[in-house]
Amino acid sequence: MATATGKAIFLKDYPAGMPEPSLFEERDIETPSPGAGEMLCRTVWMSVDPYMRGRMRPDIKSYIPAFSLDAPLEGGAVSQVVESNIDGFSPGDYVVDFTGGWKEYYLSKGERTQKVDPNLAPLSSYLGVLGMPGMTAWAGVTQIMKPKEGETMFVSGAAGAVGSVVCQLGKAKGARVIGSAGSKAKCEWLENEAGIDVALNYKDYKNAAELTKALAEAAPNGVDCYFENVGGMHLEAALNCIGFGGRIALCGMISQYNNQKPEPGPPNLVNLIGRGVMARGFIVSEYIDKAMEFAAEVAPLLMQGKIKFQESVYEGLNKAPEAFIGLFKGENFGKAVIRVGPDNL
Ligand SMILES: NC(=O)c1ccc[n+]([C@@H]2O[C@H](COP(=O)([O-])OP(=O)(O)OC[C@H]3O[C@@H](n4cnc5c(N)ncnc54)[C@H](OP(=O)(O)O)[C@@H]3O)[C@@H](O)[C@H]2O)c1
Incomplete structure (x- = not known):
């Protein structure tokens, strides 16, 4: 009633x-x-x-x-x-x-x-995980980044609703996964529970140069795919480390949403050209006709405990x-x- x-x-x-x-x-x-x-x-x-x-x-x-x-x-x-x-x-x-x-x-x-x-x-x-954020993660991974076994994936906002699913789908596909998040507890969860390879607490780095150094150490062979949730210094660091033929899924830039004046873009966008990188923005609704494919892949991984x-x-x-x-x-x-x-x- x-x-x-x-x-x-x-x-x-x-x-x-x-x-x-x-x-x-x-x-x-x-x-x-x-x-x-x-x-x-x-x-x-x-x-x-x-x-x-x-x-x-x-x-x-x-x-x-x-x-x-x-x-x-x-x-x-x-x-x-x-x-x-x-x-x-x-x-x-x-x-x-x-x-x-x-x-x-x-x-x-x-x-x-x-x-x-x-x-x-x-x-x-x-x-x-079984709703809009999970579907967003699945679309960015399977339709845009398409990580291959052994490739390196970097995920910003890695402990969030979208990022945590991206990380675990990346692992399920055999990628080496590096994630960044804003606290020690989130980084520990990413490494110990979600099973990613390296979690970086971005609050330990003052600027894009410092984050680039940490990312380059975690990804000695470069980054093959980048899932963008945050923008700002994360995008700049990712563009510094992206390898030839890299793929970037531009999902969100939460660090910019409350800016009252637009922040200038990263100074190293030119790397997209020389490294032949594909960067694709997307909105999850674009892939709504694939919702059954998403559910068929993610629900079993969830039931098997492979996605936490x-x-x-x-x-x-x-x-x-x-x-x-x-x-x-x-x-x-x-x-x-x-x-x-x-x-x-
Ligand atoms: N394209 C699409 O269709 C689509 C659909 C859904 C979501 N999105 C985008 O995906 C991103 C993640 O969304 P979500 O639903 O998964 O949110 P969420 O990650 O669950 O929540 C937001 C997280 O962002 C991080 N954050 C906030 N401000 C930040 C900053 N200034 N710098 C770095 N990190 C910051 C915080 O985590 P920390 O503690 O790690 O800072 C926060 O917990 C957002 O950009 C969102 O707009 C896009």
Whole structure:
């Protein structure tokens, strides 16, 4: 049973620089009734993701529209169907869709909505390793970098939701994997649990020259593939170490998302030319038709324990702003997820 009103989080104004908690406001909104072709869903888990920062910049044209200040925020969620007027969806079903986050109840038309099995994997993992971040990792590895056995892969943001899956897919394909992350604990997890070859704590290096030196030592034969999550000195170091015929999957540049003025690009882009490097930007939705291939490869690796994952779990919708801001401060370990309500009512 749905309650007459539910909580939802609104953005009061667009942030300049690092978002502040005071920009977010929790309000009560009326629980809507589903009309024909609609269903009422109750959010169980919601995701916070770095791309949401881009939706807080109405001045920049993007692949996805900016958030409105007049409606609750939205984002990926695992939800339970409460009432359904859509064939194929029944009360009690669990679904993932891309609008259910930041609120307790919402209407879905069942478009881009995927049913998920709570017995196959923990519900929250459909927002991480088995969801959009896992699919992003899989696409960058299998469709762009295509690492061969014995090649060297470098991954920035390696302990995060996307990076940790990239690292482990790289290992599964026989690559030597070097990852960078922002704490000793994250680096230890990467080497001891995720099984990568070398983890570099980038906070130990003051600039691109120092990071380049450490990366060159870890990759004496050069880097064959680079998975870019961070930008800035990471990209510069990767371009210094990339080998002939290298491949770069440009997935994200989180170090730049809160910049108020664009930062100049790395001074060594010219290496792309002389070394015949292919650098390809991508958005995961481009590969949506390959979602079954992703699930067929990653779900068994997860079941066999060959892919491990970490989650930072926040309890309660009101914790979502803190979880979101934490993405840009390195406060989350693995996938940041928020438990909005109980698995079952
Ligand atoms: N192209 C696509 O379709 C697509 C899809 C999903 C995600 N992405 C991108 O992939 C990247 C990772 O996303 P995610 O979901 O996996 O996030 P995440 O890694 O789970 O969370 C963000 C992490 O980034 C690191 N970070 C934050 N600010 C940083 C900085 N200034 N310098 C270095 N590291 C910093 C922090 O870890 P540390 O403690 O290691 O600093 C933080 O935990 C992001 O750039 C995101 O935009 C792209």
